[in-house]
Amino acid sequence: MDQDALKKQAAEAALQYVEGGVIGVGTGSTVNHFIDCLATVKARIEGAVSSSEASTVRLKQHGIPVLDLNAVGDLALYVDGADESNRSLSLIKGGGGALTREKIVAAASERFVCIADESKLVDVLGAFPLPVEVIPMARSLVARQLVKLGGTPVWREGFVTDNGNVILDVQGLQIMEPMKLEQQINNLAGVVTCGLFALRGADVLILGAEGGPRTLERS
Ligand code: 5RP
Numbered sequence: 001m002d003q004d005a006l007k008k009q010a011a012e013a014a015l016q017y018v019e020g021g022v023i024g025v026g027t028g029s030t031v032n033h034f035i036d037c038l039a040t041v042k043a044r045i046e047g048a049v050s051s052s053e054a055s056t057v058r059l060k061q062h063g064i065p066v067l068d069l070n071a072v073g074d075l076a077l078y079v080d081g082a083d084e085s086n087r088s089l090s091l092i093k094g095g096g097g098a099l100t101r102e103k104i105v106a107a108a109s110e111r112f113v114c115i116a117d118e119s120k121l122v123d124v125l126g127a128f129p130l131p132v133e134v135i136p137m138a139r140s141l142v143a144r145q146l147v148k149l150g151g152t153p154v155w156r157e158g159f160v161t162d163n164g165n166v167i168l169d170v171q172g173l174q175i176m177e178p179m180k181l182e183q184q185i186n187n188l189a190g191v192v193t194c195g196l197f198a199l200r201g202a203d204v205l206i207l208g209a210e211g212g213p214r215t216l217e218r219s
Pocket of ligand 1: 031
């Protein structure tokens, strides 16, 4: 099976967690498969809170109502992809640049089900460059601080987030203490948020795999 088929398999398996109400929906190619699956049960749900303009477009194309988080309160379920996960279900996210809204929707949700192909499971986070969303005027300042934290930040040139900010992708990290690093980066002046999801990691990780989906739960 190719990588996209494994992503689709994980997305289909996540449908079993949908019980109705309003669903939090992430961003990315794996989530696009999930949105397509969600459309098959749209009569059972009230709508979705979206984490990006791209997901909003796809949800609306399927006729799934997109609701404002401010109007719906806490959510029972959030489904999103990841760029990497360790076995504690701490994640690196933000490859698609939607990390801030993703972190907001994850924080508002009781259960976070992460869907990915099995290549995303790693022993140590950091081989995938860590995205950091930054207020544009602070780009160089934040980059210098990230170097002091041991990384090599690279400006994602030409990319503007849905919030009007820029992304620094931090290469060369071996993240042994994800919660500590998440706090350190989020405390830098000018950082909106970093793509580490450790303080609020996933509760369930569904991995598309050759022998069928594998599910890991946060212990
Ligand atoms: C977007 C994300 C995505 O979840 C992550 O990049 C994984 O994407 P894909 O499902 O396309 O592999 O964090 O900001």
